[in-house]
Amino acid sequence: MENMSADEAVEAFMASAAALADCVRRGVGSAGSWVQGSGLHGSGGPDPLRGQADACLDGLAVSARVDAMLAGLRVRLAAGFADKSMALAAPARTPGEHTAQEMGVVSEVACVLTVSERSASALLAQSRELTTTLPITYEALQEGSISWQHARVMVDEAANLDPGVAAALEAHFLDPDAPNPAQGCPAGEMVPSRFRHKVRIWRERHHPVSIEKRHAKSVLDRRLEYAPDRDGMAWLSAYLPADQAAGIWNRMTAAARALQGPTETRTITQMRADVAAKLLLSAGFATSSSMNGSADQTSGSSASAGTASTSTSTSTSTSHDGVAGRLRVPEGVDAGRVPTPAAQVLVTVPVFALMGLTDEPALLDGYGPIPASMARELVEDGASSFHRVLTDPRDGAPLEIGRESYRVTKAQRLWLRLRDGKCPFPGCSNQSLDNEADHILAWADGGTTGISNLGQPCPKHHRLRHTTGWTPTGASIDKPPGWISPNGRHYRSEHQDWEPPQWPPQILDQLRHGERGPVMSEDIQSECLLPAGPLSEDAVPKDLLPEWVRQH
Numbered sequence: 354m355e356n357m358s359a360d361e362a363v364e365a366f367m368a369s370a371a372a373l374a375d376c377v378r379r380g381v382g383s384a385g386s387w388v389q390g391s392g393l394h395g396s397g398g399p400d401p402l403r404g405q406a407d408a409c410l411d412g413l414a415v416s417a418r419v420d421a422m423l424a425g426l427r428v429r430l431a432a433g434f435a436d437k438s439m440a441l442a443a444p445a446r447t448p449g450e451h452t453a454q455e456m457g458v459v460s461e462v463a464c465v466l467t468v469s470e471r472s473a474s475a476l477l478a479q480s481r482e483l484t485t486t487l488p489i490t491y492e493a494l495q496e497g498s499i500s501w502q503h504a505r506v507m508v509d510e511a512a513n514l515d516p517g518v519a520a521a522l523e524a525h526f527l528d529p530d531a532p533n534p535a536q537g538c539p540a541g542e543m544v545p546s547r548f549r550h551k552v553r554i555w556r557e558r559h560h561p562v563s564i565e566k567r568h569a570k571s572v573l574d575r576r577l578e579y580a581p582d583r584d585g586m587a588w589l590s591a592y593l594p595a596d597q598a599a600g601i602w603n604r605m606t607a608a609a610r611a612l613q614g615p616t617e618t619r620t621i622t623q624m625r626a627d628v629a630a631k632l633l634l635s636a637g638f639a640t641s642s643s644m645n646g647s648a649d650q651t652s653g654s655s656a657s658a659g660t661a662s663t664s665t666s667t668s669t670s671t672s673h674d675g676v677a678g679r680l681r682v683p684e685g686v687d688a689g690r691v692p693t694p695a696a697q698v699l700v701t702v703p704v705f706a707l708m709g710l711t712d713e714p715a716l717l718d719g720y721g722p723i724p725a726s727m728a729r730e731l732v733e734d735g736a737s738s739f740h741r742v743l744t745d746p747r748d749g750a751p752l753e754i755g756r757e758s759y760r761v762t763k764a765q766r767l768w769l770r771l772r773d774g775k776c777p778f779p780g781c782s783n784q785s786l787d788n789e790a791d792h793i794l795a796w797a798d799g800g801t802t803g804i805s806n807l808g809q810p811c812p813k814h815h816r817l818r819h820t821t822g823w824t825p826t827g828a829s830i831d832k833p834p835g836w837i838s839p840n841g842r843h844y845r846s847e848h849q850d851w852e853p854p855q856w857p858p859q860i861l862d863q864l865r866h867g868e869r870g871p872v873m874s875e876d877i878q879s880e881c882l883l884p885a886g887p888l889s890e891d892a893v894p895k896d897l898l899p900e901w902v903r904q905h
Contacts, residue, residue, distance in 0.1 A: 537848025
């Protein structure tokens with residue numbers, strides 16, 4: 354891909370800078386100057402104050418684009434200086450001389466930018482990657498359609514990938530003409546943390562090394578860490594398989610939610626920490642003998658757990674007074690009974706992966722891709738805190754959970770969690786477990802209780818919707834609602850990035866040759882015969898799946 358020239362990049366930057374100057378004049382300049390606007394959003398009109406407010410918002414949007422373009426020029430200058438410096442230097446005769454030359458370049462950049470040498474080294478490395486191996490990302494940065502933070506995410510996640518996989522990664526998110534482009538709002542309209550989450554999911558799905566093999570190595574590093582902090586506080590962190598960490602987190606959250614009430618003064622964050630401390634310090638650890646027994650049970654649980662890795666940490670001011678089983682709790686904290694409701698975590702599993710025919714990753718709600726073996730183990734064990742969802746082998750979308758009804762049923766709430774994945778407000782990362790089903794168009798105003806008229810905002814944005822001028826836009830069965838601000842601006846929500854799953858080689862071979870035959874175990878093979886007639890490799894017969902799979 355051919356990037357814009359230096360002259361084109363400078364001209365684009367100057368044009369955006371001029372637009373920013375115009376917004377500043379109209380928004381915060383002298384009285385009446387806004388009337389002479391350039392035609393951007395909100396310029397002109399009968400209300401001068403509203404016009405100035407709109408000009409300020411226009412200016413903020415243009416300033417973000419200018420920041421991105423400036424970052425693109427900085428990348429060009431940093432990479433250019435590195436290339437010119439190495440060309441001016443005498444050829445290095447030893448590895449030591451080459452290292453010294455690179456150190457000289459890093460030091461020069463650090464001094465001219467007044468940053469640390471570590472920051473300068475990172476800038477040079479990122480600039481090299483963008484200008485040599487990530488042309489689409491570099492082009493988007495120079496155009497101002499993504500920020501410097503987005504570009505850094507792409508550089509980080511493309512590291513250690515084969516060139517072809519890295520090219521497919523950036524094309525998926527930044528090239529609308531790619532074979533399977535990302536759905537929903539463009540990358541530049543997502544906050545960087547959410548963009549990193551989506552890029553990481555894609556990377557896990559397409560990494561050249563199986564997630565099963567990578568996890569088998571990472572699970573050996575599981576550990577519990579303790580770090581003292583200031584003011585009588587400390588951090589307790591656990592590096593665990595993803596299913597364990599997600600189950601613990603959601604169970605603590607559900608228990609903390611159950612403790613909420615009109616007289617409760619603690620925040621959900623404080624109660625989550627108190628619940629964890631109460632359970633850890635009082636659940637079977639009263640004596641040395643019971644501690645040994647519990648340790649044996651815990652060890653057995655870890656050995657049989659799945660194989661993805663994540664980390665969680667918590668900070669609590671509760672402390673142990675040295676007497677086994679006795680908990681000293683800070684003043685005002687209730688150390689009574691802790692409710693332990695089941696925390697339902699969605700596990701989205703490709704049908705063929707659940708059957709053991711492929712090793713395609715499953716998706717753990719609130720985390721991301723996990724090995725297929727972990728998902729199969731969760732399903733086989735019948736874990737009450739995990740809810741299995743199968744995906745359609747034709748397009749990767751979740752299969753139907755349940756029918757619509759007058760009231761918001763449990764099946765509908767599960768479907769909302771699948772459709773949205775999190776709070777649909779732009780930039781919010783609140784997991785779906787904490788969110789509330791809400792009618793987009795109120796029943797009193799003629800709204801229906803269907804998936805296309807339901808959203809699941811988190812408590813914060815649920816209040817925002819009902820106490821301010823923010824309003825959700827229409828949704829559909831597979832697309833969450835967007836939002837309209839009090840100033841009339843439209844913001845799109847993220848969409849789930851479903852992908853067609855992998856098909857087992859033996860089934861593809863049968864499809865190519867038009868064969869019929871069982872593809873499952875004997876007890877259901879009578880319901881799973883391939884249709885007659887030759888089919889192309891990418892064709893998927895609609896009656897391939899047995900009835901029990903379609904019902905789920």
